[in-house]
Amino acid sequence: MEKATDPLTLSMTEREALIRSTIKDRGEQIRKDHPLLANNDLCGMSIFLFAISGVLVSGWAYWQSLIPAWICIPLVAMFTSLLHELEHDLIHWMYFKKNKAIHNLMMLGVWVFRPGTINPWVRRQLHFLHHKTSGTEQDLEERGIGNGHPYGVLRFWIMSDTLVGNLFRILFTFPPERKAHALKGLFLKNFPLAIATGILWYGFLLFHAVNFLLPALGATVVWSESTLNIMSGVSFLIVTLIAPFYLRSFCLNFISSNMHYYGNVNSVIEQTQVLNSPLFWPMQLFCFNFGSTHGIHHFVVGETFYIRQLTAPAAHKVMREHGVRFNDFGTFRRNNRFQPETPSRLSPAVSA
Template identity: 65%
Template sequence: MRLTDEGVMPNNVNNDAASIEAIRAVIRRAGDDARQRYPVLANNNLMGMSIFLLSVAGILGCGWAWLEGAMPAWLCIPLVAILTSFLHELEHDLIHWQYFKNNKAIHNLMLLGVWVFRPGTINPWIRRRLHFLHHKTSGTAEDLEERGIGNGHPYGFVRFWVMMDTFTGNLLRVWMFLPAGRRWHSAKRIIASNMPFGVITAFVWYSFLLIQLINLLAMPFGGSAPEALLSYADAVTPLIVILIAPFYLRSFCLNFISSNMHYYGGVDSLLNQTQVLNDWRFLPFQLFCFNFGSTHGIHHFVVGEPFYIRQLTAKAAHQAFREHGVPFNDFGTFARANRFETAKVGQTADA
């Protein structure tokens, strides 16, 4: 909460605190009800490991089907992107110690696994520090995690690049907007956070695209890219289809949704850190980030609920959100670079 210019707590603080506790009570009660209806949901370790193994098996199955010619690339890529959206949610829950908190070996093995199958992401052990900071500073300039996916940045080429590829996009961002004396320091931190998988992923992806472009430009003249480059492209194509292209598809959808359902600036309460994005027009993006825009705001109120519980408590949580003024489908956020402004949010529509 922010103080007034006179150093006095504003009058809405108590009202906000009461609303926040009321929302939390509804979410916790709905979560308890879900666990009573389906007792298996209370076993976080079993649920987490089952989702992990089934997701990995699905990814490997899709990869095998494509390699055997039983599945086209255009189907393999989105299917793997959907499966890795489960792994993203698992990573988020692992960061909050939801699974195997008392068995560090399995816990860390799962963290490594969700990183390997989403190879363009930053080191999850580094992300843990950034994510805890996100909960403390959400909506402010100190929230490095959300700024790193474009939140608060005006829409344009740089923001789209950051949402598409947080690694190279943030290198571009610091080069364009930071003073010369700070650029290299920030770039080194970005590179270190993405070592080794993120750096390798970017190199393979952009070199593959460059070779395809060279080949395309040479075709009208009866030529092609050099044989050595084509051999390299053929060698990395399985990585592209099975892991890397799905990563960039899923990552863009997630970053687009997350950076716009979080607010940046004007935030003075947990009630306006996030909004709910569940309009039908967001469905293509939601498909690849496990309904993130509709359910992630629940996590800000009750941090300790696993992601699969949030899907079951969303209806009750949304009703409580409406009653206590949490915004829904505030499309104006795109024009305001995600700044929260009460007068412009108003009574937003809910799909």
């Protein structure tokens, strides 16, 4: 029996199956011990209402001058990290699958409160493709947030702002015959919320850059009263929705694009690593521990994000034993390439 579960005696398929069955068994035990967690619809809607209430209360507190911007922005980013996880589960039809009205209302809600994201109904198709093609150039979802691209200005811009970053990627790296089609696709995926968000964000930055630079050069800046009134409203949206979006999005894109591998990927075990080093905790706060738990999802797709948090200890143990890498910092140097070991060895679990 011992020999049968020795990782070195198992094929890649057998190792994947063992990881998958361990995660599923632990999830079933958790739901058995805590029956409330078995009600996906109730849990999903409760988290949805909690997160949106948190965003609204934080915005109200800022409006009433009860909290400053530097508190409001990270608070909203943390609340909306819950909405991102809900969107991901909704994409996999984990909540209200039999009630399309409520399901689509939740899809709309997680989009509106994260206004810089692409249309979630469009993302559903990209995400299903991601599971089929993870680790390859065909994985448009991960490539669109920086996975596999060399580190430099363009990658950091993509991770910071997927709309404008990918706009520059298309303009500067795509062959001429593909540019128009790619630009049209980018526009349609991001219309209308992400495009409006980008206009407000860069307009806000430009407004304050002018206010800072021109007086420094000896010029006088005079804005009309209507412009100042508009910018006052824009500034409120920046603090309560848009700046939190860019903060949360960068943290998520940085973690996700580096925990997924690109190139030399031949199995689910090689698709992701686990990033749970304390060095990543500042970013994990704004993407709900994504780096530690998302790899679990690649093995058991139908598990809700809150169950993944609870199965993580058992999942990490079996994943490490059977070759999933942990805290592989070499991925930054290799542009996320997996670089498998020789067939006679397990892929190294990098950290202790």
